[in-house]
Amino acid sequence: MKAVNDISFSVNEGELFGFLGPNGAGKTTTIKMLTTLASITQGRATIAGHDVSKNPDAVRKSIGIVQQDLTVDDELTGTENIMLAASLYHVPRAAAKKRAEELLGLVELKDAASRLVRTYSGGMRKRLQLIVGLIHQPRLLFLDEPTLGLDIQTRTVMWDHIKALNKEQKMTIFMTTHYLEEADSLCDRIAIIDHGKIEVSGSPQELKAKLGGEVLELDVADGGNLLGFFSSLPGVKDLKQKGTTYRIKLPGAETALPGIFEEVSRRGLKIGRISFDKPSLDQVFLEVTGRSLRDAEAGSEDSMKARFTGMRSR
Amino acid sequence: MLAGTMALTVRELKKWIRTPPLVFTALFQPLVWLALFGNAFNPTNLVPNISIPGVNLDTIRQSILTQTFGGAPNYITYLTGGILCLILMFNAAFSGMSIVFDRRFSILNALLAAPIPRTSIFLSRVLSSVVKGMIQAIVIFGLALVIPNGLRLAPGFNGLDLLGVFSVMFLLAFGFASMFTAISIRIAK
Numbered sequence A: 001m002k003a004v005n006d007i008s009f010s011v012n013e014g015e016l017f018g019f020l021g022p023n024g025a026g027k028t029t030t031i032k033m034l035t036t037l038a039s040i041t042q043g044r045a046t047i048a049g050h051d052v053s054k055n056p057d058a059v060r061k062s063i064g065i066v067q068q069d070l071t072v073d074d075e076l077t078g079t080e081n082i083m084l085a086a087s088l089y090h091v092p093r094a095a096a097k098k099r100a101e102e103l104l105g106l107v108e109l110k111d112a113a114s115r116l117v118r119t120y121s122g123g124m125r126k127r128l129q130l131i132v133g134l135i136h137q138p139r140l141l142f143l144d145e146p147t148l149g150l151d152i153q154t155r156t157v158m159w160d161h162i163k164a165l166n167k168e169q170k171m172t173i174f175m176t177t178h179y180l181e182e183a184d185s186l187c188d189r190i191a192i193i194d195h196g197k198i199e200v201s202g203s204p205q206e207l208k209a210k211l212g213g214e215v216l217e218l219d220v221a222d223g224g225n226l227l228g229f230f231s232s233l234p235g236v237k238d239l240k241q242k243g244t245t246y247r248i249k250l251p252g253a254e255t256a257l258p259g260i261f262e263e264v265s266r267r268g269l270k271i272g273r274i275s276f277d278k279p280s281l282d283q284v285f286l287e288v289t290g291r292s293l294r295d296a297e298a299g300s301e302d303s304m305k306a307r308f309t310g311m312r313s314r
Numbered sequence B: 001m002l003a004g005t006m007a008l009t010v011r012e013l014k015k016w017i018r019t020p021p022l023v024f025t026a027l028f029q030p031l032v033w034l035a036l037f038g039n040a041f042n043p044t045n046l047v048p049n050i051s052i053p054g055v056n057l058d059t060i061r062q063s064i065l066t067q068t069f070g071g072a073p074n075y076i077t078y079l080t081g082g083i084l085c086l087i088l089m090f091n092a093a094f095s096g097m098s099i100v101f102d103r104r105f106s107i108l109n110a111l112l113a114a115p116i117p118r119t120s121i122f123l124s125r126v127l128s129s130v131v132k133g134m135i136q137a138i139v140i141f142g143l144a145l146v147i148p149n150g151l152r153l154a155p156g157f158n159g160l161d162l163l164g165v166f167s168v169m170f171l172l173a174f175g176f177a178s179m180f181t182a183i184s185i186r187i188a189k
Helices: A027-034 A056-062 A078-088 A093-106 A122-132 A152-167 A180-186 A204-210 A227-231 A253-266 A281-289 A300-312 B002-017 B020-040 B057-068 B075-093 B097-104 B107-112 B118-146 B159-187
Strands: A016-020 A063-066 A140-144 A172-176 A189-194 A197-202 A214-220 A238-242 A245-250 A271-277
Touching: A016 A027, A016 A152, A016 A180, A027 A140, A027 A172, A056 A063, A063 A122, A078 A093, A078 A122, A078 B002, A093 A122, A122 A152, A152 A172, A152 A180, A180 A281, A189 A281, A197 A204, A197 A281, A204 A281, A214 A253, A227 A238, A227 A245, A245 A253, A253 A271, B002 B020, B002 B118, B020 B075, B020 B118, B075 B118, B075 B159, B097 B107, B097 B118, B097 B159, B107 B118, B118 B159
Parallel strands: A016 A172, A016 A189, A063 A140, A140 A172
Antiparallel strands: A189 A197, A214 A245, A214 A271, A238 A245
16 A cells, blocks of 8 residues: 655755645655654655665654654653653753753643653643653654644643744754644645645645635625726736625735725725635645545554543543 | 663663552562462372371471472472572563553654664563563562571572572573563564
């Protein structure tokens, strides 16, 4: 079976790259190949200048991984989990201790650091897992669905952490997610993969713009004919009139709105109602991948994992 | 190699010590074998405690030990060697379990993606199992020495002999643990 077929993309240094796709599209396989967990049968991948197949150890040293499953150890304390990762990544003890302190402060886990992870809530485990992946200051961080199953508060906090890592610590981040608003607000650039192929890639703004821009609906109370004016707006795509309601598809409508208001009031007309629909990444996603549900085959191990993960994130 | 192996071995042992039921059963079971079987199965008990004129029953008891049990001074002395082997073997049988669970929780993936030789993941399970087995065996060895009519060391048994005993136990533990860890990696795919 081919999970991934002939894909090609690059992530620039310092970029926050989002890798999206329906279940079974090939996201996990791609991450596994890039993190040296699955072998590449054809083609080549380079991370931080090292070839993934030829020099896996150098790649492993330069990347950090935060998996989708909760991989922190229940029977160890927060600090012990971090220090274990430190020794696996050859971070000297003294330096690791100092950095552990910093990281624990960063995700506000200082008070819980010496408690067994068993006593942590799901959100705390996820935050701990994030910093465990950061102990060796990787150049590239892989985040596989970092906010899966978290409540809104924790998710927002995770977003802030991810943003801070990217902007303040200049860390390159490769993340997958099913929450498109998350990709929209965090990622500099995204790629959508389906059936093992990359369908589109670009910045969220670019992809949304491809849909044809914002949809503006105006209800002009005293009638009047504004069709001519609207069709003269730059970039207008679709224009419909129904009674006193105008429906306009207009890229960059945000900047065009003030002009529209001015023109309408110059003509002495009144706007009764206005609605403004921004194209969302969800629409882009559905357009690219279609609406059919994916029942990817999951092994028994996967369902076991899902059950355990569910249990553990409670 | 060494740093990774050590860190992972310490992790295994920490988890073991923090689960008292595991430590308890590990010591309780061989103790039952030793105390219960050591008395109940003692074949010299089969010779009844009566007096038959002209027959020395003690000689019969002694000759049972000499002929069947290789000249052990008493039954528990004979039994202890076997129990120590069983402890090491059964303990080793569980040495691969933690890899099975680590795989299930995806922790194994995290370890496989770390810049350590993969041998050290295997070796850590074997070493932690050896340490657990040796602790159990040494405790039982000590207990066998102090229980009444227990383990009796041969005259002239010295430190070097003790070292020999422990070396054999270590090799047994290491061999069994390696074997069972390898098996559980293979069959629990």
